[in-house]
Amino acid sequence: MKVIGDYHTHTIYSSGFRKKGKHAKGTIRENAEAALKKGLREVAICDHGPGHYLYGVRKENIPKMREExxxxxxxxxxxxxxxxLGVEANLVGLDGTIDVDEKLLKYIDILLMGYHYGATPKTLSDGFGLYVLNPISKFFYLGREKAKELNTRAYIKALNKYPINLISHPGSKARVDIVELAKEANKHNTYLEISAKHSQLSVESLKLLLDVDVYFMVNSDAHEPEDIGNVDEALRRALEANLPLNRIVNIEIN
Incomplete structure (x- = not known):
């Protein structure tokens, strides 16, 4: 079994308003060199969407990244x-809006979408539904199912609005109905990520998806070049869940 691509890596361009290198450490070249050393055939540079004030890529840098x-x-x-070249877009609206527009989409090869604390919501209502209710529901049962319903609906709406290739760490930080999300993702040929960095997809979530027609990627979510291609934890979960390896699209089975 061989990993042939890592489609979720970050660089110094994930900087927000801060100096480059505070959130992720490597340059594009350093990430590429690390990927080549690991024997990968493809590596995707997917810095955080521009709507994240702490570590989003600046919009004006995306054309520069394309040229580089x-x-x-x-x-x-x-x-x-x-x-x-990709972007890990942020879900910023309950209506499925993400922080990557048509102007930016024309520059990229792959679009990831996920949920992150700290992204700027589309409206105050979106801020409450996405960025207040979710943290509260982690500690209090009240509102937990409502948050899960809102999150799932927003993800599904995003899938119907944008050409999303991969949902990054689904269920991490914002609970979702993973079965319903997976069914919708498959309609759009969108993969679900088994993240080596985040707890989702977990073994339990993967077991729920064994009978759902959906495909996966294992990715590092590397924020330093040396972590690129390190997906052992993601593969461990897949194996523990008895997920057929031919449903993981970025590995080669000997």
């Missing part, structure tokens, strides 16, 4: 590695 990746691919593709 195109240049680097001239060097790395003959060596067997392709670099993709």
């Amino acid at each position: 990746i195109d240049r680097l691919n001239e060097e790395f593709m003959p060596k067997g590695l392709k670099i993709l």
